[in-house]
Amino acid sequence: MQTTVVNRRPVLVMAAPGMLRVWDLRRRRPVHGMRLACDVDGRTLAVASVRGRPVAAAGDDQGALHVWDLRSGTPLRKLLTGHEGPVTALVTASMDGRPVALSGGQDGTVRLWDLADARKPGGPLIGHKGTVTALATARVDGRAAIVSGGWDGTVRLWDPRSGRQLGTPLMTASGSLWGITTVSAAGQPLAFTGAHGPAGLELWDLATREPRHPAPARRDPVLSLATARVNGDAIVVGFNRSRRSPGFGSRDAATGEPVQGFAVDQWPGGIRAVATGTVEGRAVAVTGDAEGSVSIWGTDPDKPPLGPLAGHVGRVWAVAVGEVGGRELAASAGDDGTVRLWDLQDGRAWGQPMTGHTGPVTAVQLGHADGRTVVASGGEDGTLRLWNPETSEAHRRPLMGHVGRVWAVAVGEVGGREVAASAGDDGTVRLWDLQDGRAWGQPMTGHTGPVTAVQLGHAGGRTVVASGGEDGTLRLWNPETGQAIGPPAALPWPIDTLAWTSADQIVAASGSEAVALAITD
Structure with missing residues (x-):
């Protein structure tokens, strides 16, 4: 006014x-x-x-x-x-x-x-x-x-x-x-x-x-979060943008206290992305950093990581894990416009780089369509792209709808259909049917700035979409209707990433802190 x-x-x-x-x-x-x-x-x-x-x-x-x-x-x-x-x-x-x-x-x-x-x-x-x-x-x-x-x-x-x-x-x-x-x-x-x-x-x-006056000492924001189960305990692992220290490290999901999860003392600084998975029943974490490297970490502090695995030119924006052809793989997305796959057992590159984005690739996940694994990626060009990891070829045409960069991608099942959720610079969250590549319903709107994090999960016995953005709000959506579920949760700083720790609890990285939020009816 x-x-x-x-x-x-x-x-x-x-x-x-x-x-x-x-x-x-x-x-x-x-x-x-x-x-x-x-x-x-x-x-x-x-x-x-x-x-x-x-x-x-x-x-x-x-x-x-x-x-x-x-x-x-x-x-x-x-x-x-x-x-x-x-x-x-x-x-x-x-x-x-x-x-x-x-x-x-x-x-x-x-x-x-x-x-x-x-x-x-x-x-x-x-x-x-x-x-x-x-x-x-x-x-x-x-x-x-x-x-x-x-x-x-x-x-x-x-x-x-x-x-x-x-x-x-x-x-x-x-x-x-x-x-x-x-x-x-x-x-x-x-x-x-x-x-x-x-x-x-x-x-x-x-x-x-x-x-004119010195600014207060800055604590680097937490940019990446993932959850895992180590020795039977649920943990949250995360990192900030500092090149000097990992900052957040591994925390107990219930208490928030630091724990010996992955080999935290060995983590380098500058990590931009983290994802977790398992190899032969053992928990592993995959990281991508500002130097373009991917590393695979175990829980044994005496065992060196696999990596750094070289391939990307420029920073790695996102990593994900999944199974392809009976092998546990990691996917990474980078500044160089490529999506790459890595074998979690030996760290070797799997297949050829997936190319097609016309700028940096800022989001990646693995999901299923037509009964097989697909890689979903989003980038600065505003497109969501699906790839066949067996051939490194595009699974179908680019999915277009966002105006500006796609910051985050999540995959899951809604109403018996495999879908991908994407979040973008345009302040919207969108759903896509992985079976036919069509938009699912209307865009979910409500954020007043870029949406930088999105997850599909379960709360209250139903599937929900969770999103976080530059406006500092965490919002829940009904994927069937595209309508908001309840009022947004307002956090002090922009939300960079989200991770579910259980069916009714989600962790949001807001500023230099990670905040656990209980989802109630």
Whole structure:
């Protein structure tokens, strides 16, 4: 919501589904409502003055900018288009005496619009690796600057005239940014940034590009979790992004206390993914790291792991385990756009790399279709792909529906059918029938940011889909109807990964902690 003045009256402008409303704050009654042909997000609503007329601007989920005359309640001009995907941030300002709007999108770009004549003064400002979530303006070194922040954890300064980036990005301590406010104090341009993360609020000197106050010591977030049964006990094993230590390690699923599960003391840092399985009745863990290596670990601290197994170029984003042709295998997915299989007994590569994704592969699982094992993978190209592990060939055409990266994949059975669940940058969870490759029902919507974790499991005697995202919520869904089950559970930080420990308990990695949640009716 925003406040402004219309006909000398203070008003409140609010965005609602299919409607823009203007309220008279003195009389506490609506002035008028504008019906919209699309939904706009209240977080991308801003007000300005164009040639003396008060206007409201808002971005929609199709990448367009709408501008309305607040006096008459009518559109001021045609749609302003350019973003590829939803508009996720919007502010208005005056530059060189002209009213402008700054928009940021899920496509990672920042765009500048002249509201007086609907021109785009230049091309998109490109630099963020992911969604742009916050925008502001400031005067730095005597000239106007655009300040932007995003889910990549960076703050970037731009010259609005040339479109060039000013200096190197500021790296925040908290990760994904959600807000930026700029002020001038004693002639110095400052920026407050707000984020999900241990540091939370940070203060920056934009002239020196340095933090005004040191950020709190950062604890690396837990990025990977898996569950296993070792010596009859249920354990959770997880790792953070640190290259110096494993961080989380093995914990008792019931108490959360550290335990001697896998050979924890030998784990290297930089692990991005972990999965567990069994070989001849013995528990093993498979890890993928930032250096592109896969390793297979047992529970005997005196026995070295199998690996590092080389093959990927760039980081390994995801690993999974399953059985193919009577052999226990691990699947790995990496930055190089390939999916690879490894024999859990001897660590040898199994078959040829599976290629087809047009960018990094960020999710992988093994499931069943047509009575045989299939590998399901999701990637930055927004597709879910099924592979025949026996031949390394595509099992069928790519499954398309997500807009943006697929962050997570899970497989399981719903209503007697083998299905895959996928979670993506577009904030949706989708189900796919592995038998025919068709979408199963409607997308599950509710998250307000990328969905980064998904699992299929059982709770209360029924199959459920669990999802977690950048918005810090854990949500349960009925896969038969696509409807949410109960209210979401709100955690303090974004959720990176999920793992079931039992039929009615799930563990979520949120920030630097792993939180066990009991699922009740």
